[in-house]
Amino acid sequence: MNRFADIVIIGAGVMGASAAFHLARGARMSERARPLGARVVVVEKGSIGSGMTKRSGGLVRGTFPNETETQLAWTSLNYFRDWKNIVGGDCAFVKTGVVVIVDEARAHIGAPAQTLDADALRELQPHARVDDVVRALYEPDAGYADPLATTQAFAARAKEWGAEFRTGTLVKSIRVEHHRVTGVETTTGMIETMNVVVMTGAWSERLLKPRGIDIGIQTARVQVAFFDRPAELKKGHCAFVDLTTGAYFRPHTFGLTYAGLLNEEINLVNPDHFDETVSQDFVADLRARIATRIPAMAHARFARRHTGVYDLTPHARPIISRVPGIAGLIVAAGFGANGFAIAPAVGACVAEMVSDGAASTVDVSALSLVVE
Ligand SMILES: Cc1cc2nc3c(=O)[nH]c(=O)nc-3n(C[C@H](O)[C@H](O)[C@H](O)COP(=O)(O)OP(=O)(O)OC[C@H]3O[C@@H](n4cnc5c(N)ncnc54)[C@H](O)[C@@H]3O)c2cc1C
Incomplete structure (x- = not known):
């Protein structure tokens, strides 16, 4: 088993699978020789989609009280409506209005x-x-999709493009040295990496608090x-x-x-x-x-x-952010009742944050832990 990765995503819910899809797609489509993307490893303690995603209602809609979430939702709706062409496979989207x-x-x-x-x-x-x-x-044009099918479709395409999903593997801790991420310790050994994305939903505080990050989920x-x-x-x-x-x-x-x-x-x-x-x-x-x-x-x-x-989260809005003071660490969590509807765009934004330094699909700075 590979001990090194360019990027480790922790959690294979709809968010982690979406981020893996976008990172793997970015690596495949890039003409440039790039250090990122070739080894995307998703570490999941259960199976793909086995967290809260499999319990989700799958409602896909665009009316949110805030501009950023609305943009994430409307961008994501395009994925659900044109799933076969953008992702492949089937997310079982039903347009109900x-x-x-x-x-x-x-x-x-x-x-x-x-x-x-x-x-x-x-x-x-x-x-x-x-x-x-x-x-x-x-x-x-809104409706609902099958959350498990959606997550599995993202994961299947990400795997096809080279991402690895290590299921049945718990991340015990995130290793940080000199204010930068250097790896994750898992139940099957250490993975050395300079980029970690925490997409562990309801379990996020367990990994973040020991690193001094309390986002109050x-x-x-x-x-x-x-x-x-x-x-x-x-x-x-x-x-x-x-x-x-x-x-x-x-x-x-x-x-x-x-x-x-x-x-x-x-x-x-x-x-x-x-x-x-x-x-x-x-x-x-x-x-x-x-x-x-x-x-x-x-x-x-x-x-x-x-x-x-x-x-x-305390302010009822998700966090999609670099972690201040720890280079290479990104967190995307706290999606509450509405994460499924915005997961495609969240994955795209996280992939851009890792590869390009900032999200461009949607400006998510309003959801940042950093005061900008
Ligand atoms: C009952 C219910 C209904 C919902 N209905 C809707 C809806 O209709 N529309 C909508 O938009 N949203 C809905 N949501 C919200 C939406 O489902 C969630 O926001 C979304 O599924 C969250 O995805 P996630 O990937 O962040 O989390 P999860 O799916 O929970 O994935 C996190 C993953 O991380 C893994 N993990 C955790 N800790 C570790 C670790 N240390 N090491 C390795 N792996 C770890 C877990 O096993 C899990 O698989 C609903 C949620 C619930 C609970």
């Missing part, structure tokens, strides 16, 4: 989406209740439920992010609707050991909120459920 119902307090959300009034929303979704709608944003449990839609809704519905009822939901395969709460009460947990049950109260509350928007869902049968853990 996404309706974001904003309350007046948040009506400033500035995304490049269409604005709908109540009448226009009724026309689009005749089964929806609209009398309380002040304003809705509509993204006709909290890990909070979330619950998700699937409902069997009643016969009158078999054709499905748009995906909804409903800031007035506090629920988000989207159609799923087999006539199911996937749903969760937008602001579930914070319940901090250990991402390795947490309560994986979903309470009946949660299911009843969620169904009632969905039925407030789509009344026919009041009788939808509960089908199945799962849980997951969000990696939340």
Whole structure:
């Protein structure tokens, strides 16, 4: 097994796989002889996508309250829509259209989406209740993709272009000498490298804190439920992010609707050991909120459920940044509830930060740990 790498990415969730894809693509496409890219090693303690990515709802949309995240999301949407040509394989993207119902307090959300009034929303979704709608944003090209298929497709192409995925291997620590990264110590030995990217989601603090970096990520449990839609809704519905009822939901395969709460009460947990049950109260509350928007869902049968853990930063925005004071160390974590939708562009930005010194796909300086 190779003891040296140009770049080590820690974590093979959708973020790590996307970064590996972009780094491997950059190396392949570059005409120049370059030191970077030839040996991209992704170290993953489980299997590809086995972290929070496999629990993700896969909702892909572009309406975020901040400009940087909005740009990351709209750039990423192009990947999902044209996956075969850009990445190859299949991410199982389904274009459902996404309706974001904003309350007046948040009506400033500035995304490049269409604005709908109540009448226009009724026309689009005749089964929806609209009398309380002040304003809705509509993204006709948005939808959802399969998070595991997406991650595996990124990884497959990265491997084809020379990246190595070392699964079943835990990074125990990041080695730093004279204020620069020099390697990572893993359960299968040391890998010497001058570039390390930490993309370990809910587990990030464990690697960063011993290096004196505290970005304050909290890990909070979330619950998700699937409902069997009643016969009158078999054709499905748009995906909804409903800031007035506090629920988000989207159609799923087999006539199911996937749903969760937008602001579930914070319940901090250990991402390795947490309560994986979903309470009946949660299911009843969620169904009632969905039925407030789509009344026919009041009788939808509960089908199945799962849980997951969000990696939340104190300012509720992700970190995509070089680590000040440690040359060669980059961190991209704290994506909370929305990482999947922006993963393609995040991977592109991280690859550019490693290879070119700065991100150019999207200016991510607003997400930096460095005050610029
Ligand atoms: C229930 C749920 C629903 C969601 N729904 C949506 C949605 O609809 N739309 C959306 O945009 N986002 C959604 N998200 C958020 C999105 O899924 C995440 O932001 C995204 O998957 C994070 O990817 P990641 O690669 O950063 O993390 P992860 O997928 O968690 O990957 C990190 C990887 O690092 C590995 N790792 C950790 N520590 C080490 C170590 N020391 N050594 C080696 N490997 C290590 C882990 O095993 C893991 O595989 C949802 C999240 C959850 C939990």
